[in-house]
Amino acid sequence: DAGVIQSPRHEVTEMGQEVTLRCKPISGHDYLFWYRQTMMRGLELLIYFNNNVPIDDSGMPEDRFSAKMPNASFSTLKIQPSEPRDSAVYFCASSFGGPAYEQYFGPGTRLTVT
Amino acid sequence: GESVGLHLPTLSVQEGDNSIINCAYSNSASDYFIWYKQESGKGPQFIIDIRSNMDKRQGQRVTVLLNKTVKHLSLQIAATQPGDSAVYFCAENTGNQFYFGTGTSLTVIP
Numbered sequence: 001d002a003g004v005i006q007s008p009r010h011e012v013t014e015m016g017q018e019v020t021l022r023c024k025p026i027s028g029h030d031y032l033f034w035y036r037q038t039m040m041r042g043l044e045l046l047i048y049f050n051n052n053v054p055i056d057d058s059g060m061p062e063d064r065f066s067a068k069m070p071n072a073s074f075s076t077l078k079i080q081p082s083e084p085r086d087s088a089v090y091f092c093a094s095s096f097g098g099p100a101y102e103q104y105f106g107p108g109t110r111l112t113v114t
Numbered sequence: 115g116e117s118v119g120l121h122l123p124t125l126s127v128q129e130g131d132n133s134i135i136n137c138a139y140s141n142s143a144s145d146y147f148i149w150y151k152q153e154s155g156k157g158p159q160f161i162i163d164i165r166s167n168m169d170k171r172q173g174q175r176v177t178v179l180l181n182k183t184v185k186h187l188s189l190q191i192a193a194t195q196p197g198d199s200a201v202y203f204c205a206e207n208t209g210n211q212f213y214f215g216t217g218t219s220l221t222v223i224p
Contacts, residue, residue, distance in 0.1 A: 004157075102163065103158075104160070105159065107156060
């Protein structure tokens, strides 16, 4: 299995631009998670899905952030408009059976907003 | 002004020595715990887990100890190697809620 796949690996964009991060979970996993990691705040859970349905989005910072999961093999995290304080590494993870089980993390997308 | 980041606990050990990484958790109802390892430039990776009905679990070169009385979890790494240098996170789980700790940075000195 290729593991969790994220794209792009690096993204540099200007403030105000729309950014879309993509994730393909491990086949057969029914939970998908989006995290943000910064030096200031550590690893933060943004949102997670179960069977493509958003379950807990309380970690989404504000309306500029949105996430979708149109099918079991694809999810997007969109930031519109982006701001410099959104600069971080964004991880996608997936798990099987429940959010509290072992999560498999992707390699992350390093986002820089200038 | 000066930015302030998370102050990660750090641990430096000599190659070949044993390492002990500690984690205090907050919820006495937490029933499942996981240790993750995050190497530089990568996502966290599962190392070992333990359920609250156990107080010790062993893996390959790693042992997790759980002390529910004081809500403390530790990860012991035997014969630490340079490849063990990473940030280690504990995660506590209560039903469908889960929380990651801030992590401990381990540096192995060759």
